[in-house]
Amino acid sequence: MSVFDDPRDHPGRVAALLQATSGWQRLLKLTPDLDDETVAALVAESAKIANQIVAPLNVAADTDGCRFEQGRVITPDGYSEAYGAIAEAGVLGMEIAPDHGGQGLPIALQAACGPFFEGACPAFMMLAGASRAAAHLLLSVADEETRSTWVPKLVAGEWGATICISEPDAGSDVGRIRTRAERVDGTWQITGQKIWISFGDHHVTERIGHCLLARTGGGVGTRGLSLFLVPNLRDDGAQNGVSVSRIEEKLGLHGSPTCALSFENAHGILLGEEGRGLPQLFAMIEQMRLLTACQGLGVAARAADVAFAYAADRRQGGAPNETPVAISTHTDVRRQLLAIDARVEILRAAILELAVSMDLARRESDEAADEHAAFVAWMLPMAKTFGAETGFDVASAAIQVLGGAGYTKEWPVEQALRDTRVLAIYEGTSGIQAIDFLMRRLWRDRGRGLVAFLARAKREIEATRDLDLSSADTAERVIGHFERLSAEMLALEDSPRQAEAGALAYMRAGWCAVSAMMALRLIRTDPLAPIGRFRLHALEAEIALYASEAALPLDLVDPA
Incomplete structure (x- = not known):
């Protein structure tokens, strides 16, 4: 069977590539309850859930988008139900420890399964991605009470989370952050503005926790920054001084509300050590960079499916006195399809290699763990960058295969192009x-x-x-x-x-x-x-x- 006859069995490809990934067999030995048969079943089930629950949201996410009404954000119909369904299926806590409500599976399985969801509706999944990353952050630096309260709620899909770094005059230059946190009567109060906050407000979950950098004390630059969890609602359900100024009108990801938020004496919970906010935040940023790579892969794989299906169905050329042939039989189109498929599968293999090493860096000991940690740090900038570029470039290449049809909204690849353009911008x-x-x-x-x-x-x-x-x-x-x-x-x-x-x-x-x-x-x-x-x-x-x-x-x- 040639790759042009391949029924696009992505779960099968994932399972095969995992088998070939260096360190995978070692990871299985360190995870006694996991075997290849179970992994294959989990991957196949994830693809099924993504297609049945998440993919139907994608058109409405793009065409209807989000609205800002009376100070609150309104998301497209079906978001709350879908978010609850994927939470119930264990998608939000796949790699979170069972004592915090998760399944305790390796990060590699999240990286293997996540792209199915990211490709199904990338805008909707922005909420899931930030909440998963926040769960990792809280497990890393929060006190026990905060961990035990927030992480199970995030995993269950009852609460959501954001990452709040950028400000009007402080984007990548975080040392210029002006948002301040002051200790008043034993509690931290945060005042300032944050921008570019994905799902900064919504009704999908009951409560939203903002993982926020703010300036404490008299330090300058990044040394004066501390990390806080700032809920939108207090424990008694009262508003916590967090309000939405606006949502951005964007090129793509219309179904993901990008908010400008104002904080006025909002009560916050200090995470970790005061003044160590930026290095502590990297527990979340590491997950977000891997997520960006998975977003690019997911959208690229979906766009590739459309290109292959269209090329097999669209008939043009051949002898004029005979039935036109499928364009997938033309050599130049076959070249384009091979180039698309190669970009997708190279990225998939690289992501799996990275994710397995992330697991082994945590589960191995001493020298072996150090080697994996060094490789992870080296790979993450490339995975983030070229995951993003692969998503956009493959969407563009798919449009080329479809020709004029690809440029129209009748086909989903033009949306894929718009949705993925931002991937090379956010998270660095x-x-x-x-x-x-x-x-x-x-x-x-x-x-x-x-x-x-x-x-x-x-x-x-x-x-x-x-x-x-x-x-x-x-x-x-x-x-x-x-x-x-x-x-x-x-x-x-x-x-x-x-x-x-x-x-x-x-x-x-x-x-x-x-x-x-x-x-x-x-x-x-x-x-x-x-x-x-x-x-x-x-x-x-x-x-x-x-x-x-x-x-x-x-x-x-x-x-x-």
């Missing part, structure tokens, strides 16, 4: 991720994550040699090129402005190297081998281009 823009990848992961960490990757890549190459020597050699050249480029970028540590000019190109070269490793994995995974070979074919030229861009002379971008 691509440029910010690139600077993190260069300055923290290469310079500050002395390339520990890079070393971990190279060791994994070498094992993947050796495992493929007997099966496909040519592909193994190609991947080895691509990854070797990136290793040499990394040495060059490391030598620029004393020239940070020069290095910054090439940071994004350097990270793109890193994704080429990761893609080469994942292409080998696809080659060893039926029926994905043709996709892996197709993607690998172009990577040598791509990494050479990015290596050249990484060496861009500073005076071209900074002539002053």
